[in-house]
Amino acid sequence: MRRRYVRNAGRERRAEQRARDLLRSTAGDEALEVYERFGLLSVENAEYGYLIYPHRPLVAYDAASGELLSEYCVRFRDGSDPEAGERLPDADDVLAKWMALRADEHELIGTANVHPLGRQLDPAMVRRDLTALRQWQK
């Protein structure tokens, strides 16, 4: 009989906790705190940045003005264990995007489907998240 995904809340909670531990040890204590407070990570340089949501598009923004620019849709699917599903735990998904952006932004962005703002994420919610994150970072 073909195995298929069956949701298991306990297993997924344990996987998420393990993924948070990996996030902390890889991206640092502050990154984990941002993730736990806001449900996202961010990467920013002098000109622009990205908000990284789990299993949602990256959202690029202008670093100076905070203007939202585009959605970049990427996914990391793993079909090796049908019973566990294809989705990484949320914290692993954001960490995978964070590492790929840090290491090779052009390759990740080149892989993404680019959409205008609002295709998957509510721009008002994203603006609120960015404002709250920046206030907290001050």
Added chain:
Amino acid sequence: MKLLRMTPGKGDVLLAEGDPAVAEDEERLVEEFRRQLDLGMWAAVPHEGPGGSREATMVRDFSEVPLSAERVIFFPQAAGG
């Protein structure tokens, strides 16, 4: 050095561990590294950047992994969503 892989339903799992300066360990690490890339994984090495910032470098061959690296993290190749 540890080779870890992110997985659905489990989080990271340990694939292999050893000292790459020891020939027997290196052979095992290289074999597992290649196997993961053949399965379509990407490999990243976390490290500290200038000023202690957290960084990551993507590697496509085991020879690119610094001997001092503590971990290599495998995750599924990105695709357009």
